[in-house]
Structures are given as C-alpha cells and as structure tokens.
Amino acid sequence: MSIRHGLLALLAQGPRYGYQLRAEFEATTGNTWPLNIGQVYTTLGRLERDGLALRGAEDPDGRFSYEITPEGLAEVRRWFTTPLLRDERPRDELAIKLALALTSPEADVRTVVQNQRTATMRSMQELTRLKSGDAEPAWRLVLESMIFQAEAEIRWLDHCEAVVLRGLSPSPSPSPEYSPEPSHERA
Incomplete structure (x- = not known):
C-alpha cells in the first residue's frame, strides 16, 4: 500500500492534521506499518504539489490541517477500485533468500526453512491471539490478512522442505509469457 493513497x-473522511493522519493510519492498520511523522509531512507536501490535497490556514497552535481536493477524491476512488497485481508488490525477500540458500555453500537450506517456519508459526499464534480480542473491524481484516499470509507461507515452506529432502530442484518457473489473469475463453 502506498502511504500516499492511505493518507488520501x-x-x-474530512480535514486532518499531520499528526492526526499518522495516528489514524497506525490505528487503522493496527500499527503494522508505523509511519515517521516526517514521512507523513513529506507525503502531504507531494499531495499538495500534485493538486490532490490543500493545506489550510495555520491554527493558533501552529498546526496546518489538510483537506482532499476533488482531484484527490477521484484518485482515492480510482485506487479503491483498481486491483493490485502481484507483480506490483514488493519483492518477496524470503523467496529470494531461499533461492540464494540453495546455491550457497554457506547455507543449510533445511535450517533456513525450519527457522523461518518456527518464526512464522510464532507470529501466526500471536496474530491469532490478537484476533481473539475485541478488534475493530478494520484492524480485524488486517489481522486476518496477516494470518492467511502466514498460513500460506508455512504451506510454501513445507513444500520447499519436501523439495530439498527429495533432492530435487523446484519445478521450473513459468515462462515470461505467463499471465496470472484467468482466461475468459469458453471451451
């Protein structure tokens, strides 16, 4: 997620000060992505420069509130209705780490997999514990997403370990022409 779109x-929802934006962003995401206040103000400056937000007058406490412009509202609506594609997300550091571990004499791949599985299991247990409390709906969705990602990572790690134990290389990667979008042709 881009900070830009999160702030928009x-x-x-209405005008906000920079510190309010940071606090609400962190509360909504359950502090899974803490923001530096400098990052918030830098992003607000860019939003203002791009015509997506306006800075209001200074209040008696020396704070400026920001509000969304019609162009900013159109941008946030576009963001909400546009799906994220897998290739637009950050690189998967774990996949890269395991791929390199397979080729490095310095790494025991089974140990790398087992250590990661243990850490992911602990994380999943903590996330599940947090979910059992009275979480706000937005935070609950974030928690559930993180739990599902952890479950998928554990399944993938199990697969990696099975591949290593069999002494086989992983199945070949899809060709560059591979498209993750489903075919709309009918048989």
Whole structure:
C-alpha cells in the first residue's frame, strides 16, 4: 500500500492534521506499518504539489490541517477500485533468500526453512491471539490478512522442505509469457 493513497483515504473522511493522519493510519492498520511523522509531512507536501490535497490556514497552535481536493477524491476512488497485481508488490525477500540458500555453500537450506517456519508459526499464534480480542473491524481484516499470509507461507515452506529432502530442484518457473489473469475463453 502506498502511504500516499492511505493518507488520501483518511483525508476523504474530512480535514486532518499531520499528526492526526499518522495516528489514524497506525490505528487503522493496527500499527503494522508505523509511519515517521516526517514521512507523513513529506507525503502531504507531494499531495499538495500534485493538486490532490490543500493545506489550510495555520491554527493558533501552529498546526496546518489538510483537506482532499476533488482531484484527490477521484484518485482515492480510482485506487479503491483498481486491483493490485502481484507483480506490483514488493519483492518477496524470503523467496529470494531461499533461492540464494540453495546455491550457497554457506547455507543449510533445511535450517533456513525450519527457522523461518518456527518464526512464522510464532507470529501466526500471536496474530491469532490478537484476533481473539475485541478488534475493530478494520484492524480485524488486517489481522486476518496477516494470518492467511502466514498460513500460506508455512504451506510454501513445507513444500520447499519436501523439495530439498527429495533432492530435487523446484519445478521450473513459468515462462515470461505467463499471465496470472484467468482466461475468459469458453471451451
């Protein structure tokens, strides 16, 4: 998720100060992505420069509130309705680490997999414990997403370990022409 779009989504709810935006962003995401206040103000400056937000007058406490512009509202609506593609997300550091471990004499791949599985299991248990409390709906969705990702990672790690134990290389990667989008042709 881009901080830019996250701040725009909050501004779509009404004018906010920078510190309010940071606090609401972190509360909504359950502090899974803490923001540096400098990062918030830098992003607000860019939103203002790009015509997506306006800075209001200074209040008696020396704070400026920001509000979304019609262009900013159109941008946040576009963001909400546009799906994220897998190739637009950050690189998967774990996949890269395991691929390199397979080729490095310095790494025991089974140990790498087992250590990661243990860490992921602990993380999943903690996330599940947090979910059992009275979580706000937005935070609950974030928690559930993180739990599902942890479950998928554990399944993938099990697969990696099975591949290593069999002494086989992983199945070949799809060709560059591979498209993750389903075919709409009918048989």
